Amino acid sequence: MTKPAAENGTKSAKMSARGVKVFYGEKRALHGIDVDIYENEVLALIGPSGCGKSTFLRTLNRMNDTIDICRVEGLITLDGADIYDPKLDVVQLRARVGMVFQKPNPFPKSIYENIIYGPKLHGLATKKDEFDAIVEQSLKRAGLWNEVKDRLMEPGTGLSGGQQQRLCIARAVAVSPEVILMDEPCSALDPIATAHIEELIDELRENFTIVIVTHNMQQAARVSQRTAFFHLGDLVEVGNTEEIFTNPRDERTQGYITGRYG
Numbered sequence: 505m506t507k508p509a510a511e512n513g514t515k516s517a518k519m520s521a522r523g524v525k526v527f528y529g530e531k532r533a534l535h536g537i538d539v540d541i542y543e544n545e546v547l548a549l550i551g552p553s554g555c556g557k558s559t560f561l562r563t564l565n566r567m568n569d570t571i572d573i574c575r576v577e578g579l580i581t582l583d584g585a586d587i588y589d590p591k592l593d594v595v596q597l598r599a600r601v602g603m604v605f606q607k608p609n610p611f612p613k614s615i616y617e618n619i620i621y622g623p624k625l626h627g628l629a630t631k632k633d634e635f636d637a638i639v640e641q642s643l644k645r646a647g648l649w650n651e652v653k654d655r656l657m658e659p660g661t662g663l664s665g666g667q668q669q670r671l672c673i674a675r676a677v678a679v680s681p682e683v684i685l686m687d688e689p690c691s692a693l694d695p696i697a698t699a700h701i702e703e704l705i706d707e708l709r710e711n712f713t714i715v716i717v718t719h720n721m722q723q724a725a726r727v728s729q730r731t732a733f734f735h736l737g738d739l740v741e742v743g744n745t746e747e748i749f750t751n752p753r754d755e756r757t758q759g760y761i762t763g764r765y766g
């Protein structure tokens with residue numbers, strides 16, 4: 505299989521989308537998306553409600569497979585390999601491309617059990633001290649260790665909203681994914697918890713590639729290196745975040761970032 509050419513000759517694409525169309529029944533939600541996602545970058549997806557941001561995000565780890573009427577066309581690659589290849593193990597794919605949702609959704613289990621669920625499922629560890637090490641490292645990476653290290657056996661659902669979202673990030677990180685997808689991860693959080701997650705995203709970038717949907721343009725400007733603007737199922741433009749916010753090429757982007765609609 506040939507690797508799609510990168511937009512930017514110097515960086516290699518961790519994931520690429522080419523001509524991606526998504527249908528819900530007869531209705532087409534995405535009209536042909538082309539974009540590269542580079543290693544160790546944060547790519548922000550912005551655009552008005554209903555433009556297809558979540559739909560596109562879900563194509564990247566085949567979460568759309570769980571929606572009966574949903575059909576995906578086009579090519580999406582991870583390290584050059586087609587992720588819609590029928591021979592591909594989807595469970596394995598979702599370990600490599602993890603996801604954090606809008607509403608924090610810890611399992612109704614202990615903090616410890618929340619973290620080891622994935623590593624157990626994927627056979628990443630067998631001994632207690634191996635699981636202990638994964639729990640500590642994941643919680644540290646999610647900036648939550650100091651707050652919970654003395655109550656690992658307490659329920660994850662007993663944490664504050666911001667802590668629950670960091671627990672979900674720790675759970676995603678625990679299986680050592682390569683890419684983390686985040687769908688409006690701060691929209692249910694207060695400003696302090698939001699700031700905490702934004703700082704965390706910047707740190708996570710060292711080890712992971714991140715794609716984040718946000719309806720908050722300041723957040724996109726703060727956390728991402730590149731931004732893609734979606735509108736009515738099209739990707740209108742993608743480029744360096746600063747460029748998109750200060751000097752957009754398309755008038756639809758201009759209209760959105762200046763608040764004329766959205």
Ligand SMILES: Nc1ncnc2c1ncn2[C@@H]1O[C@H](COP(=O)(O)OP(=O)(O)O)[C@@H](O)[C@H]1O
Binds near residue numbers: 559
């Ligand atoms: N499960 C679904 N079934 C049917 N239509 C859907 C479903 N999810 C999303 N859509 C439709 O696809 C379009 C894009 O939605 P979505 O990806 O959720 O947009 P965004 O995340 O940008 O708000 C919308 O018209 C929406 O109604």
Ligand SMILES: [Mg+2]
Binds near residue numbers: 557558559717
């Ligand atoms: Mg959405």
